[in-house]
Amino acid sequence: MSTTDWLVLSVTLLSIIGYGIYKSRGTKSMQGYLLADRQLPWYHVGFSVMATQASAITFLSAPGQGYTDGLRFVQFYFGLPLAMVVLCITFIPIFHKLNVYTAYEYLEKRFDGKTRLLTAFLFLLQRGLSTGITIYAPAIILSTILEIDILYTIIANGILVISYTVYGGTKAVSHTHLLQMSIIFASLFLAAWLVLHLLPANVSFSDALHIAGKMNKLNALDTGFDLNNRYNIWSGLIGGFFLQLSYFGTDQSQVGRYLTGKSINQSRMGLIMNGLIKIPMQFFILLIGVLVFTFYQFHKEPVFFNKVETQKLENSAYKNQYKQLETDFNAANAYKLACVNELVAAVQTKSEQAITASRTKVQQANVQSLAIKKQVVTLIEKNNALADTNDSNYIFLRFVTEQLPVGVVGLLIAIIFLAAMGSTASGLNSLASTTVIDFYKRIFNKESSDAGYLSATRWATYAWGVFCIITAIYASKLGNLIEAVNILGSLFYGTILGIFIVAFYFKKVGGNAVFIAALIAEVFVVGAWLMELTAFLWLNVIGCSLVVIFSLALQKLQKNKPLKH
Amino acid sequence: MPEQKNDTTKVSETWGKIYVLVIGILLVVMTLLYVFTQHFK
Numbered sequence: 001m002s003t004t005d006w007l008v009l010s011v012t013l014l015s016i017i018g019y020g021i022y023k024s025r026g027t028k029s030m031q032g033y034l035l036a037d038r039q040l041p042w043y044h045v046g047f048s049v050m051a052t053q054a055s056a057i058t059f060l061s062a063p064g065q066g067y068t069d070g071l072r073f074v075q076f077y078f079g080l081p082l083a084m085v086v087l088c089i090t091f092i093p094i095f096h097k098l099n100v101y102t103a104y105e106y107l108e109k110r111f112d113g114k115t116r117l118l119t120a121f122l123f124l125l126q127r128g129l130s131t132g133i134t135i136y137a138p139a140i141i142l143s144t145i146l147e148i149d150i151l152y153t154i155i156a157n158g159i160l161v162i163s164y165t166v167y168g169g170t171k172a173v174s175h176t177h178l179l180q181m182s183i184i185f186a187s188l189f190l191a192a193w194l195v196l197h198l199l200p201a202n203v204s205f206s207d208a209l210h211i212a213g214k215m216n217k218l219n220a221l222d223t224g225f226d227l228n229n230r231y232n233i234w235s236g237l238i239g240g241f242f243l244q245l246s247y248f249g250t251d252q253s254q255v256g257r258y259l260t261g262k263s264i265n266q267s268r269m270g271l272i273m274n275g276l277i278k279i280p281m282q283f284f285i286l287l288i289g290v291l292v293f294t295f296y297q298f299h300k301e302p303v304f305f306n307k308v309e310t311q312k313l314e315n316s317a318y319k320n321q322y323k324q325l326e327t328d329f330n331a332a333n334a335y336k337l338a339c340v341n342e343l344v345a346a347v348q349t350k351s352e353q354a355i356t357a358s359r360t361k362v363q364q365a366n367v368q369s370l371a372i373k374k375q376v377v378t379l380i381e382k383n384n385a386l387a388d389t390n391d392s393n394y395i396f397l398r399f400v401t402e403q404l405p406v407g408v409v410g411l412l413i414a415i416i417f418l419a420a421m422g423s424t425a426s427g428l429n430s431l432a433s434t435t436v437i438d439f440y441k442r443i444f445n446k447e448s449s450d451a452g453y454l455s456a457t458r459w460a461t462y463a464w465g466v467f468c469i470i471t472a473i474y475a476s477k478l479g480n481l482i483e484a485v486n487i488l489g490s491l492f493y494g495t496i497l498g499i500f501i502v503a504f505y506f507k508k509v510g511g512n513a514v515f516i517a518a519l520i521a522e523v524f525v526v527g528a529w530l531m532e533l534t535a536f537l538w539l540n541v542i543g544c545s546l547v548v549i550f551s552l553a554l555q556k557l558q559k560n561k562p563l564k565h
Numbered sequence: 566m567p568e569q570k571n572d573t574t575k576v577s578e579t580w581g582k583i584y585v586l587v588i589g590i591l592l593v594v595m596t597l598l599y600v601f602t603q604h605f606k
Binding site for chain 1: 580583584587588590591594595598599601602604605606
């Protein structure tokens with residue numbers, strides 16, 4: 001990266017942190033530190049909720065996913081607006097009315113202490129590990145691109161986040177979120193505009209879309225029903241609805257964001273804003289990936305986007321084999337370019353016969369290129385068994401660093417850091433609030449002063465920050481930990497949502513019934529996962545439904561008296 | 566008191582309309598995505 005890019009990167013990051021610290025100065029109470037005094041307007045709530053969900057991986061791998069897999073991932077978010085409506089109707093009014101700091105506090109009011117502690121413990125376990133991964137995942141990619149040791153990118157990201165989160169709490173987190181999302185949106189528009197300008201002069205935006213469409217990259221909607229197909233309209237609407245409802249309704253990293261709203265209506269408007277913007281935003285990010293794909297139809301495409309791994313190959317015993325594959329790939333690409341130009345001419349003349357003929361040629365050329373890419377991946381794996389062969393994470397960054405002008409590169413690297421910081425800050429803030437409110441205050445120190453709890457929360461934030469940095473460093477030694485943490489989240493979200501659904505909608509069910517039901521449902525969910533019965537998204541539906549069914553059955557067997565709300 | 570009750574009813578009616586609008590927008594967006602997919606296929 002050039003000096004200008006480093007300057008842009010540093011100034012952007014430091015300005016945002018400075019802004020967060022400045023806006024949160026004078027925070028002296030628990031209410032102020034954990035809930036920003038419940039004084040934030042709806043757009044703050046909306047941007048904060050969005051920045052929490054959008055991690056660095058969203059901006060790194062989503063364009064890569066658009067490049068390799070097209071637009072189909074957008075269907076994953078179809079359930080989101082529906083989940084927002086349910087949250088606005090049920091969750092927000094209850095949380096506001098009871099004046100809770102964490103979602104789990106409500107469970108003790110509704111059921112009992114053990115149900116609250118079980119749910120809060122599951123949250124800490126899952127969120128603690130996944131926040132560590134939130135730091136690790138972009139750090140490994142940034143270290144590759146910036147050519148510096150991963151330890152430094154992990155520590156730099158961790159320290160930056162801890163600094164303003166410990167100091168300013170939720171207020172700092174929310175104010176930085178607003179600025180982060182504004183910069184992220186502006187940078188993405190700039191990136192899209194630049195990609196379009198890098199296309200050949202005779203290829204318009206419409207031509208680019210037609211070319212991508214003819215190669216099945218504009219597959220935004222799939223109406224077929226298949227339980228093992230991860231992204232179609234049904235998995236998005238049903239599975240996505242349950243996943244988003246459990247994430248936004250029961251994960252403290254999100255609940256803590258919308259509890260900062262000035263009123264019930266301000267919190268509701270923030271969530272509705274999230275529900276309406278998220279699908280177009282995700283569509284747009286994926287579309288950038290599709291445009292990058294179109295760009296590489298006309299320009300020399302790297303055989304593998306992660307340069308570090310190809311450099312290792314060049315210095316290994318497989319050097320000659322790799323060179324041969326690279327030559328074959330370049331020849332295949334030259335042939336593909338000729339076919340793509342034929343396709344462009346066909347699209348512009350609107351001749352269906354010519355379009356069909358040239359499309360078949362391009363698709364065949366793509367199959368040939370992909371086959372060579374697979375052989376390169378096999379070589380990389382032979383050379384280094386621990387190599388990162390998931391190349392889609394590197395597509396967008398390679399494009400940015402090699403094709404975009406000086407200054408813009410620094411800005412786009414900054415948005416990766418900003419996105420990582422946004423979700424990490426919310427994670428740390430929610431881990432600290434749950435630790436202090438649901439465990440420290442509930443069990444160990446019931447009579448401390450407000451200042452005492454505030455100090456404990458700052459220390460808890462700091463401790464979780466250090467824990468997450470250590471997790472991130474440890475994760476770099478274990479290649480498959482990211483997958484393990486993702487599985488962990490999918491395994492528990494459905495059960496936790498089921499507990500909340502019973503709490504809200506089945507007033508006759510008591511604490512013992514829901515507690516035992518949750519344990520049984522969890523065993524079933526883990527069993528379904530071990531036996532690989534279905535795709536991940538459906539585990540949320542299974543877990544939630546089983547908690548509800550078992551709770552009702554157990555309550556009937558126990559004949560307990562209904563608990564008060 | 567009756568006035569307060571009327572205000573509460575009005576607020577929930579407004580929010581009811583907003584929820585219907587959100588679901589309507591989702592349907593429109595899905596339809597547009599379907600048309601988009603088919604058009605460039």
